[in-house]
Amino acid sequence: MRENIIKAEELTKVFNGLRAVDRVTFSVREGEIFGFLGPNGAGKTTTINMLTTVLKPTSGRAEVCGYDVVKEPEKVRRSVGVVPQEYTADEDLTGYENVMLCADLYGLPREEAKRRALELLSLVQLEPFKDKRVETYSGGMRRRLELACGLINRPRVLFLDEPTLGLDVQTRASIWEHIRSLRERFGMTIFLTTHYLEEADFLCDRIAIIDHGRIVEEGSPSELKDSLGGDLLTLECEGNGVEEVLRAVEGVKEVRREGREYRVKVSRGETVAPLLLGMLADRGITVRRLSLTKPTLNEVYLERTGRSLRDQEEDRDGILRQRVTLWRARR
Amino acid sequence: MQGFLALTRRELKKWYKEPLLLLITVLQPLIWLVLLGKAMNLRAVFGEGVPPELANQLMLRSFGTTDYFSFMATGMVSMTCLFTTMFTGFSIVWDRRLGFLNKVLSTPVSRASIIFSKILYATLRSSFQVLIILGAAFALGLRTGPGFHPVYLLGVMLVTLLLCVTFSSFFLVLALRSTRWERPMAMVNLLVMPLMFASNLFFPTQLMPGWLRAVASINPLSYTNDAVRQLTIYRLNTGALLKDLAYLGLFALAISSLSVCLARRYLSG
Numbered sequence: 339m340r341e342n343i344i345k346a347e348e349l350t351k352v353f354n355g356l357r358a359v360d361r362v363t364f365s366v367r368e369g370e371i372f373g374f375l376g377p378n379g380a381g382k383t384t385t386i387n388m389l390t391t392v393l394k395p396t397s398g399r400a401e402v403c404g405y406d407v408v409k410e411p412e413k414v415r416r417s418v419g420v421v422p423q424e425y426t427a428d429e430d431l432t433g434y435e436n437v438m439l440c441a442d443l444y445g446l447p448r449e450e451a452k453r454r455a456l457e458l459l460s461l462v463q464l465e466p467f468k469d470k471r472v473e474t475y476s477g478g479m480r481r482r483l484e485l486a487c488g489l490i491n492r493p494r495v496l497f498l499d500e501p502t503l504g505l506d507v508q509t510r511a512s513i514w515e516h517i518r519s520l521r522e523r524f525g526m527t528i529f530l531t532t533h534y535l536e537e538a539d540f541l542c543d544r545i546a547i548i549d550h551g552r553i554v555e556e557g558s559p560s561e562l563k564d565s566l567g568g569d570l571l572t573l574e575c576e577g578n579g580v581e582e583v584l585r586a587v588e589g590v591k592e593v594r595r596e597g598r599e600y601r602v603k604v605s606r607g608e609t610v611a612p613l614l615l616g617m618l619a620d621r622g623i624t625v626r627r628l629s630l631t632k633p634t635l636n637e638v639y640l641e642r643t644g645r646s647l648r649d650q651e652e653d654r655d656g657i658l659r660q661r662v663t664l665w666r667a668r669r
Numbered sequence: 670m671q672g673f674l675a676l677t678r679r680e681l682k683k684w685y686k687e688p689l690l691l692l693i694t695v696l697q698p699l700i701w702l703v704l705l706g707k708a709m710n711l712r713a714v715f716g717e718g719v720p721p722e723l724a725n726q727l728m729l730r731s732f733g734t735t736d737y738f739s740f741m742a743t744g745m746v747s748m749t750c751l752f753t754t755m756f757t758g759f760s761i762v763w764d765r766r767l768g769f770l771n772k773v774l775s776t777p778v779s780r781a782s783i784i785f786s787k788i789l790y791a792t793l794r795s796s797f798q799v800l801i802i803l804g805a806a807f808a809l810g811l812r813t814g815p816g817f818h819p820v821y822l823l824g825v826m827l828v829t830l831l832l833c834v835t836f837s838s839f840f841l842v843l844a845l846r847s848t849r850w851e852r853p854m855a856m857v858n859l860l861v862m863p864l865m866f867a868s869n870l871f872f873p874t875q876l877m878p879g880w881l882r883a884v885a886s887i888n889p890l891s892y893t894n895d896a897v898r899q900l901t902i903y904r905l906n907t908g909a910l911l912k913d914l915a916y917l918g919l920f921a922l923a924i925s926s927l928s929v930c931l932a933r934r935y936l937s938g
Contacts, residue, residue, distance in 0.1 A: 390775040392937050415777040424768030430683045442675030443776040487772075 343368040343495055343527050344389065348398035351384050358384045360551035361398065366529060366544075368494075371521060373542035374531040375639065381551040382531035383423060386497050389529070390420050403494050416444070419493030423500045425480045426487075429473040433464050433483050436472060440487040451490075458486040462516060478509035485516060496520065498530040502537060510537070517541060535635040545635075547642050555642045562638045569607030570631040571614070573600045577623030587614050607632065672778030676786035677793075680760070684794060694794065698749045698802045702742055702809070709871070711737040731873050734812060739902045742806035744870040746799050746825065747832055747893040753795045754836035755861060757787050758844030758853040765848060774937050781929045783936065787841060788925065792833035799829045814903045821900040824910075828896045831917040835889050838921075838928040845928075845935050869894050892916045 344366035351359040359381040366372040374382045387393040389402055391411035399406065405413040427436045434455060441451035459468050462482035467475065475483065481501065488496060501517065502510040518541065520526050532538050538545050539559045547555040547562075555562060568591060573580075575598070584593045584602055589610040592603040604610040607630045618625055684690055712735070716724030725735045732740045764770040773783060803822060844853040865871070867881060868890035874882050885891050896913035899905055 387771070392771050392774045394937065412777055415775060418775070420772060420775040422768045422772055426768040426772040428679060428683070428769065430686060431679065435682070439675050439679055440776070443672045443773060443778045445671050445777065491776075 341368055342366065343404075344372075344400070344402050344529060346385075346389070346398070346400040349385065349388060349395055349400050350397045351381075351388060351393060352396045353384075357551050359388070359395075362548070362551070362553055364546055364553060364556060366495075366527060368527050369521065369525050370543045371517070371528045371530065371541050373538040373545045374529070374548055375533065375535065375538045375545050375635070376531075376548035377533055380548045382548060383499055384551075385548075386420070386499050386529070386531060389414075390418055390497055391415055416491065417494045419488035419491060419496045421481075421484045421488040421496070421498045421501060423503060425477075425484065427472045427480060427483050430471065432469050432471055433459060433475070433479075433486075434468040436483060437486050437490060440490045444491040446490070454490055454492075455486075458489055461489075462486045476509075478505055478512065481505060481509070481513060482516070485513075489520070492524070493526065495527045495529060498528060500531055500533070502532070502534065514541060535639055539635045547639060549642075555638065559635060562635060563633045564605065566633045566638055568603055568605040569633065571602040571604055571607055571611055572627075572629045572631070573602065573614075573625055574598055574627040575600060575618065575623050575625050577618075577621065579621065580618070580623055583617050583621055583623065584614065587617055589613075670782075672776070673782035673786050673789075676773070676778070676782060677789045680786065680790035681793065684790075694753075694798060695801055697752070698745060698798045699805055701748065702745050702802060702805050706738045706741040706745065706806075706809070709737065709741065731876065733873070733898065734814070734902045736810075736812045736902075738810065739806075739812045740898070741871070742802070742809070742811055743897045743901055744894050745802050745806070746829060746897050747868075747890050748865060748870060749798045749802055750795045750829060750832045750893075751836055751861060751864065751890070753798060754791045754833055755840050755857045757791045757837040758840035758847075758857070759850050760787060761841060762844050762847045762850045762853060766850075770936070780932045780936055784838070784841060784925075784929050784932045788834055788837045791837040792830055795833045796826060796829055799826065811901065813901055814905065816905055817901060821905070824900045825897050828893055828900075828914070828917065831914070831921045832889060832893045834921040834925050835917065838925040842924070842928045842931055845931055864888060864890060889917055889920050892920075 342365040344364075346365070347363050348361045349359060349363070350357065350361050362381070362385060374385060376382055384393065388395050389400055389407060391407050391414050394408060399408070401407070402414045403417040405417070407414050427433070428439070431439070437455040437459060438451060441455060446454070456465070456468075459465050462485050464479060464482055464486065467479065472480065472483065485501075488498075498517065502513050505513065514537070517528060517530070521528060530541065542559060544556070544558050545562060546553045555565075557565070573584075580600060581593055581595060584590055584600060587610065589604050589606060590602055591605065594601045602614075611628065611630060615625060615628070684694070711732075712724065712728055715727045715731075719727070728735045728737070734740050761770065764773075770783075774780075803825065840853070840857065843856050844850075847853050867884040868874070868888045869885060870890055874885040874891065877885065892913040896910055896917070899910045899913070
């Protein structure tokens with residue numbers, strides 16, 4: 339059993355009466371990639387700022403690497419690295435100078451700092467550009483430079499705030515690779531926030547969905563998807579008694595018929611489908627078409643954030659639509 | 670300490686790596702010196718149609734020197750410091766907006782280092798400008814007081830240091846919580862001119878109404894100008910100089926401590 343490297347209990351931050359983060363409780367195990375997923379303004383960055391001692395919590399407590407973020411901020415700062423949402427590198431300085439500046443902020447000895455700076459710059463593939471001013475860097479290069487800065491103190495926990503915000507598809511994929519390799523190479527714990535569902539799905543071992551400052555769902559991506567009721571098999575069959583056969587198969591949760599189509603909810607689509615085909619063939623039923631749809635986090639996300647509104651609002655669908663629109667607009 | 674130096678180096682690099690910025694830094698005090706120093710010829714106002722002897726006496730009584738340009742040029746030292754340090758506040762707002770401040774706050778570097786790096790940068794930059802002012806003033810015919818010694822110019826640099834620490838701390842305090850630069854900008858606009866005029870920068874305070882003299886007598890600019898003039902164009906009065914230095918020193922200490930305390934409390938939320 340690995341120990342919890344981040345522990346938050348009832349963590350709360352109130353800004354002028356607005357509860358940006360509202361009694362949030364969660365923990366992250368060592369070596370895990372943990373994701374905070376939620377729309378803009380949900381309280382993700384505020385949570386990171388509290389965990390990295392930039393903001394003081396209004397109430398509640400949190401521990402990072404065994405240190406209290408309010409009582410021992412100095413020790414927390416020494417053991418974590420932060421890659422903020424914005425491009426914070428100084429544009430007037432070169433990439434190398436920026437990394438060295440970060441090294442100095444951590445008080446690293448000169449020689450050690452130089453060695454690490456060069457090592458990290460080559461890790462993020464910025465070695466050829468290290469003596470160019472940052473203002474000449476592309477968005478992806480800047481993000482990689484931020485990553486190098488955040489790693490200079492060899493942190494036990496790395497905080498990434500929206501690591502791929504505003505990047506193109508190729509760059510995003512390369513940042514994902516970097517993040518994954520960090521965990522493999524250094525066994526680092528990574529706490530990231532994102533509003534890209536596929537990012538959370540691809541990278542994270544566990545996810546907490548946060549909305550209006552509260553955690554509405556927590557679990558591994560597959561747990562979250564399972565909670566929706568599993569995969570959807572759609573079959574087009576000819577023959578009688580299809581429904582009875584389908585219902586008898588283990589793993590089938592729900593069967594609905596729409597014309598000649600059967601929509602079957604199952605827990606593990608790829609293992610249930612062959613079973614199902616065999617049973618149908620035994621009964622002499624021909625299957626003309628079969629498709630398997632895996633639920634996406636997208637649906638979980640909308641389901642959960644929608645549910646929290648349902649008890650307050652009548653028009654759930656309207657709210658859902660509005661939320662999707664908003665969510666799209668904010669990307 | 671290492672973090673403090675690194676942050677200062679960052680500011681300095683941004684400045685000297687930009688040729689235009691550097692050029693402006695050099696030109697600005699020169700323009701002020703030539704423009705204000707030579708445009709306001711108060712000697713002529715006082716001396717018009719009066720025998721030169723009498724004019725000299727009139728000037729000496731009011732300004733402590735017979736040459737208004739010398740009076741003005743020595744005032745430019747404090748004015749340059751004021752104009753350079755007032756940007757310190759904006760730079761912290763800018764750092765906050767760019768997210769740089771948050772990044773620095775998440776590292777173990779002390780909050781005092783963040784403040785003092787800004788102060789040191791403003792001080793170094795002002796000192797550089799003061800050197801140019803002094804050089805130009807001498808070149809344009811500054812009339813030194815009896816008993817002047819070049820070593821006294823080190824004293825001028827000390828006064829510059831004290832004033833810059835005072836003002837950069839002050840402008841940092843104004844901007845500490847701001848997330849927009851408009852507010853500190855408006856504050857600076859509101860304060861800079863009154864600070865200059867409610868002092869002995871352009872005009873001796875003894876000719877001002879009592880209430881204004883009271884304001885001028887607590888204005889650190891007055892003490893700076895007096896100290897600079899004692900060291901250059903007046904006959905040095907050690908007592909007066911020590912009083913100026915003590916006042917400026919205490920002021921600098923008090924306000925920089927205040928800014929560090931407030932930074933600990935307010936730099937993060």
